[in-house]
Amino acid sequence: AQTVTQSQPEMSVQEAETVTLSCTYDTSESDYYLFWYKQPPSRQMILVIRQEAYKQQNATENRFSVNFQKAAKSFSLKISDSQLGDAAMYFCAYRSGYTNAGKSTFGDGTTLTVKP
């Protein structure tokens, strides 16, 4: 079974600075998909960014980018120019590429605080 580990329960960043959230995963599969989700306090969880394992190029969405290291099974999220609205819990998630079920395995999350 796949596992996802987020080793940083809490992180903080100064507004306008850059922060990196860590995620490692364990799998024996070669085809899979990785995701970062954001869960603001009392609001819906939303998708931030996704990465297909077969793509070597790191995904980027505006101020959010990932550093995908397949051999190391590492998938970190970098948030540039942090804003107060980035404060939330961030979850890393894994989906197998061998089933079509869309089942996600989540890490336990990192709470990000943004200081003004």
Added chain:
Amino acid sequence: EAEVAQSPRYKITEKSQAVAFWCDPISGHATLYWYRQILGQGPELLVQFQDESVVDDSQLPKDRFSAERLKGVDSTLKIQPAELGDSAMYLCASSSRGGNLDTQYFGPGTRLTVL
């Protein structure tokens, strides 16, 4: 913008009572997911529907939990009887086809407290 609706938002019950949660996915979404999120942890999939059929319920405690999606649209998750350990956030999500790359859209959740 279309959203996943869930009700109630909060539920307080006593142990051994029955509780039910409702979810209305985004219109046209064939796949519906129920997740349980214990405080301080990530969501864990309880059950996944493709239209009205169960695709995965391997983590659903079937002795007390049941889920249905009779017409392949909205869904109900029931717990009977509730136990103290069931206190958690119950999240519903939907996606268009349930593919590996499909975006899952989450509802606001139902926070259950069992006393």
